[in-house]
Amino acid sequence: MWCLLNKNVYFCSMLQFENQKIKQIVRKVLPVVTLGVMLYSCASIGRPDGGPEDMTPPRFIGSTPEAGALNNKRTKVSLMFDEFIKLEKATEKVVVSPPQIQQPEIKASGKRIQVNLLDSLKPNTTYTIDFSDAIVDNNEGNPLGNFAFTFSTGTEIDTMEVAGTILDASNLEPIKGMLVGLHSNLNDSAFNKLPFDRVARTDSRGRFSIRGVAPGKYRIYGLMDADQNFAFNQKSEMIAFHDSLIIPRMEERIRMDTAWVDSLTYDTIVEKKYMHYLPDDVILRAFKELNYSQYLIKSERLVPQKFTFYFAGKADTLPVLKGLNFDEKDAFVIEKNQRNDTIHYWVKDSLLFKQDTLAMSLTYLYTDTLNQLVPRTDTLNLVSKQKYKKEDPDQDKKKKKKKKGEEDEPEPTKFLPVNVSAPSSMDVYGYISLNFEEPIASYDTAAIHLRQKVDTLWKDIPFEFEQDSVNLKKFNLYYDWEPTLEYEFSVDSTAFHGIYGLFTDKIKQGFKVRSEDEYFTLHFNVTGADSLAFVELLDAQDKVVRKRRVEKNGMVDFYFLNPGKYAARLINDTNGNGEWDTGDFAKGIQPEAVYYYPTILEYKALWEVTQPWDIHATPVDKQKPDELKKQKPDEDKKKKDRNRDRNNQNRRR
Numbered sequence: 001m002w003c004l005l006n007k008n009v010y011f012c013s014m015l016q017f018e019n020q021k022i023k024q025i026v027r028k029v030l031p032v033v034t035l036g037v038m039l040y041s042c043a044s045i046g047r048p049d050g051g052p053e054d055m056t057p058p059r060f061i062g063s064t065p066e067a068g069a070l071n072n073k074r075t076k077v078s079l080m081f082d083e084f085i086k087l088e089k090a091t092e093k094v095v096v097s098p099p100q101i102q103q104p105e106i107k108a109s110g111k112r113i114q115v116n117l118l119d120s121l122k123p124n125t126t127y128t129i130d131f132s133d134a135i136v137d138n139n140e141g142n143p144l145g146n147f148a149f150t151f152s153t154g155t156e157i158d159t160m161e162v163a164g165t166i167l168d169a170s171n172l173e174p175i176k177g178m179l180v181g182l183h184s185n186l187n188d189s190a191f192n193k194l195p196f197d198r199v200a201r202t203d204s205r206g207r208f209s210i211r212g213v214a215p216g217k218y219r220i221y222g223l224m225d226a227d228q229n230f231a232f233n234q235k236s237e238m239i240a241f242h243d244s245l246i247i248p249r250m251e252e253r254i255r256m257d258t259a260w261v262d263s264l265t266y267d268t269i270v271e272k273k274y275m276h277y278l279p280d281d282v283i284l285r286a287f288k289e290l291n292y293s294q295y296l297i298k299s300e301r302l303v304p305q306k307f308t309f310y311f312a313g314k315a316d317t318l319p320v321l322k323g324l325n326f327d328e329k330d331a332f333v334i335e336k337n338q339r340n341d342t343i344h345y346w347v348k349d350s351l352l353f354k355q356d357t358l359a360m361s362l363t364y365l366y367t368d369t370l371n372q373l374v375p376r377t378d379t380l381n382l383v384s385k386q387k388y389k390k391e392d393p394d395q396d397k398k399k400k401k402k403k404k405g406e407e408d409e410p411e412p413t414k415f416l417p418v419n420v421s422a423p424s425s426m427d428v429y430g431y432i433s434l435n436f437e438e439p440i441a442s443y444d445t446a447a448i449h450l451r452q453k454v455d456t457l458w459k460d461i462p463f464e465f466e467q468d469s470v471n472l473k474k475f476n477l478y479y480d481w482e483p484t485l486e487y488e489f490s491v492d493s494t495a496f497h498g499i500y501g502l503f504t505d506k507i508k509q510g511f512k513v514r515s516e517d518e519y520f521t522l523h524f525n526v527t528g529a530d531s532l533a534f535v536e537l538l539d540a541q542d543k544v545v546r547k548r549r550v551e552k553n554g555m556v557d558f559y560f561l562n563p564g565k566y567a568a569r570l571i572n573d574t575n576g577n578g579e580w581d582t583g584d585f586a587k588g589i590q591p592e593a594v595y596y597y598p599t600i601l602e603y604k605a606l607w608e609v610t611q612p613w614d615i616h617a618t619p620v621d622k623q624k625p626d627e628l629k630k631q632k633p634d635e636d637k638k639k640k641d642r643n644r645d646r647n648n649q650n651r652r653r
Contacts, residue, residue: 011454034047056142060081061082063079064078071154075120077115077117079113080111080112080137084136084139085136087107088136094134097200099195099211100117102114113508126150126158130211132145132146133147149214159214160214163281164280164282165179165205165208166284167241169287171624175286178200179230181223183218184216188588191521193231193405201501214460225237242418252280254271255274256271285583289583289584290314294315294373299380301384306346308343309342311340313367319362319363321345322363325355333345335439377653414501418507418619420509422509428516429482431477433468438496440496444492450489455503486511488510489507489510489511490509517606519606521609521611526554527612528614528615532549534549536569537568538567540571563605567597570594595623598618598623
């Protein structure tokens with residue numbers, strides 16, 4: 001018994017000793033195992049999610065000199081932020097006001113931005129460095145929007161602001177990156193001779209905000225400043241001007257602030273007073289003036305049988321051409337556009353266009369340094385870029401020898417190429433067109449036929465056939481088609497004779513006119529338009545589909561429209577020429593006013609809709625539908641880019 005007891009004690013002692021030994025081993029091994037687990041987890045296959053996306057923009061925390069400093073004489077400004085930042089397109093987005101003739105040096109490094117103003121500071125002047133949305137954080141690119149730094153060289157800060165929008169006058173497209181400035185000098189000549197007093201630049205929405213404005217009266221202008229001198233001295237620069245004076249003012253307003261208990265429960269709503277600056281809704285319509293300068297841009301001869309002159313401006317008369325190594329009399333067929341600024345000369349004589357060089361003198365009206373039109377004569381030597389293919393004299397020798405009794409294979413007949421536009425399913429309002437590659441010397445209308453199928457018989461019908469008023473190589477056939485009926489268009493061989501001796505082959509093409517049930521009808525009941533206004537119906541790409549005048553009763557009718565989506569644009573045609581006309585700053589003429597129907601219209605077949613349209617009911621800057629705008633807001637682009645990057649990452653996982 002005692003032995004047994006001693007054995008149990010011995011066993012318990014040994015067991016206790018082993019437990020202690022195991023604990024020591026565990027204590028030694030545990031850190032190693034833990035480290036191994038951690039390393040394994042870090043090296044495991046997969047992509048860490050990185051946590052929630054950073055949507056917070058950088059925060060401004062201090063500067064030298066301090067924001068709003070008075071009597072400042074420093075030309076170097078240092079701005080500090082709470083995280084690493086970078087500048088996006090600083091030369092485009094950052095604007096210093098008053099404008100700096102010498103471009104300031106602006107650099108970002110780490111959490112700091114350094115601005116070095118190279119112009120000397122003006123006394124008693126408020127300076128504003130408007131960064132717009134150029135400051136973004138280094139990782140996610142979150143912009144610090146609408147950020148501006150202000151100081152004064154005098155004893156007070158001017159706090160007035162003038163805001164608005166710049167739109168392209170022709171299509172109400174927002175214009176990004178356009179300079180907007182104020183002149184306290186109210187003479188129109190200030191825009192041409194003096195730099196702006198205060199400036200800003202438009203963002204991706206066409207919006208601008210001119211800060212640090214002193215009380216007073218101003219003229220406001222828009223300028224796409226090509227030479228960066230802050231003045232309008234080049235006719236090619238896009239400009240905008242406002243007919244009325246700008247008088248900055250401010251008014252006290254109240255906004256409602258909400259205090260929240262948590263994310264779902266609000267505590268109280270507090271009314272807070274703040275100062276709102278006016279005007280904040282200035283609309284500027286930007287345009288380019290017509291280039292009245294007349295000069296020869298270039299001359300070219302791409303092919304032997306044709307050469308072209310390109311002029312800078314519209315001309316009332318054609319230039320006078322005199323051949324130096326050929327007789328120019330009745331030597332050409334002249335093809336020109338309506339402005340006479342692009343003129344093609346088709347050489348009729350094959351012996352003439354086979355010459356390597358055509359030497360000639362060209363006399364035309366030229367705008368001199370005094371802006372006067374004077375005659376000018378240039379001597380030109382036009383060499384074709386494409387060499388004329390001469391016939392090979394050994395061509396007969398190269399032909400395959402024929403067997404005894406075998407007849408010569410006839411040469412295939414070469415016809416005058418023509419492109420026939422006559423779709424198999426013809427629109428009710430459609431027409432047939434013939435497009436040639438070269439001018440036509442003559443044609444026979446008796447060889448052109450149009451037949452209509454009546455029951456089972458074909459009947460010849462009369463039609464209108466004429467050369468296109470703009471393109472002399474195009475001919476059009478017009479007829480009032482009857483829906484659902486079949487027609488046949490045919491042309492006899494040799495009906496058309498080109499200037500280089502070729503004739504057309506016979507043409508025959510049948511088609512059927514679409515049913516009226518495939519279309520819809522749209523009526524606009526327009527109010528607020530001028531007496532000579534017209535409406536353009538547009539497709540989803542902002543291209544013109546139809547055009548109609550506004551009737552005296554305000555109605556505009558569009559018949560036989562294909563089902564689908566449409567937009568509409570109205571133009572107050574001041575001079576009644578049927579097209580939009582630009583403005584003239586020197587004469588104080590604004591471009592013709594353009595208005596958009598504010599929504600996209602979509603209709604189905606057989607519908608007949610009358611749509612009321614008050615062109616002044618919606619502010620001009622909010623009229624053009626977003627679907628038509630080519631200039632998209634940068635914020636939307638960034639969201640799309642982030643979503644695309646996120647989707648790409650998900651696909652790679």
